[in-house]
Amino acid sequence: MAVTALDRVVLVTPSLDAAVAFYRDALGFHPEAPPGPAPAELLLGLEGTRARSCCLRIGAQAVELVQYEPAGARYPGAVGGNDGRFQHFAMAVRDMEAAMARLRRVAGWEAITRGDPQQLPPENGGVVAFKFRDPDGHPLEFLQFPRGSTGWDDVGGDGSVPGPVLGIDHTAISVSDVARSTRFLVDGLGLHLGSRSLNQGAAQERLDGLPSPRLDVLGLNPAEQDTPHLELLGYHSPAPRAASAPGLADVVATRTVLRSSNPGALSGELRGRDDRIEIVATDAAGNVALIRDPDGHLLLLLQPAFPSS
The missing domain is CATH 3.10.180.10 (2,3-Dihydroxybiphenyl 1,2-Dioxygenase, domain 1)
Structure with a gap:
């Protein structure tokens, strides 16, 4: 059940088309396909929310950009490296x-x-x-x-x-x-x-x-x-700065996508280890689990065979 790979990072943006243009033009990322409906795992815990996303690659790695509607809060100013949301x-x-x-x-x-x-x-x-x-x-x-x-x-x-x-x-x-x-x-x-x-x-x-x-x-x-x-x-x-966990649609709510053979079972095992770990949502089949670590960072667990964007 252990994590086998870090698949990608998902960034929330208030303007998907503008974000895609920046990552393409300023950094050299290439969209795999035009922006379209977000995959189901990016809507875990967000009932009644719609989303568009685009996966961009550079070399062998990827970043996914997602825009939610209704939108969450904008990025909260200059969050420094010692801030728990960083x-x-x-x-x-x-x-x-x-x-x-x-x-x-x-x-x-x-x-x-x-x-x-x-x-x-x-x-x-x-x-x-x-x-x-x-x-x-x-x-x-x-x-x-x-x-x-x-x-x-x-x-x-x-x-x-x-x-x-x-x-x-x-x-x-x-x-x-x-x-x-x-x-x-x-x-x-x-x-x-x-x-x-x-x-x-x-x-x-x-x-x-x-x-x-x-x-x-x-x-x-x-x-x-x-x-x-x-x-x-x-x-x-500077001393670590505690911060409340962001809402799932907030721009600061970055996801780290990890591959695991059994996300459902692994998330259940994690719950028993530390009550500061939050199981935000899982799918019925146990293929996907969204959790918050003890500092509130979001980790999205996917089965290796589960399709990514």
Whole structure:
């Protein structure tokens, strides 16, 4: 029943057509098909709501954009990395300068990082990174890894990914208790620990746009893949900020879609582990389950054979 793969991230948008255009033009994602009715799993827990969605790919990874009607709340301002609602996804780029040039040609986004892309120290991977918000407010990140440090060196060399953005490396969520969230994700969902670092210093401060950040960063991998994976952000400073869980149609209500052999049984097992885990909805056949983790982040569990968008 353990999670075998991180399938995609689902972002809620108040304007599907505008969001599709931004991800296509600014980042190089390609719609698999024109926007259309959302799949049933994106309406779990939302009776009486209609939805349109579009799945976009870049390389081997995907993001899905969904617009609900009636619409939920807009993104709640500049949610920082230490806020319990924070979730971003990070894109590997082959050339940071080229990725930034393409992004700057498109209007509507907002920088999180202060100044230019930042190079983190070797103990934090030595990556060059830049954080920003899409026009709806969702935080995103560019990462340029040192040559020879990851499998991204081999991506796109055959011309399959022509732009500077190669694909989605991970999605990261801010958590209030790293040990509790690790137990939930490792013991409960079957992810395994891939990396751990303590990030701090002047470059991290400029990257996050937060004063004197000091945070644990844990990489957690599904059983059958390393990319994309899930990261936990556990801030020591600034102190974690608790926030109420968003409504399912709110723009901040990002879903992380995970594959599991038996979502119904797994969600029932999770309920018995921790009363802070909420089972939002399941389908009658147990093929799909929508849950909230102890910090309110939404996880959508799907069977491997269950069709995605």
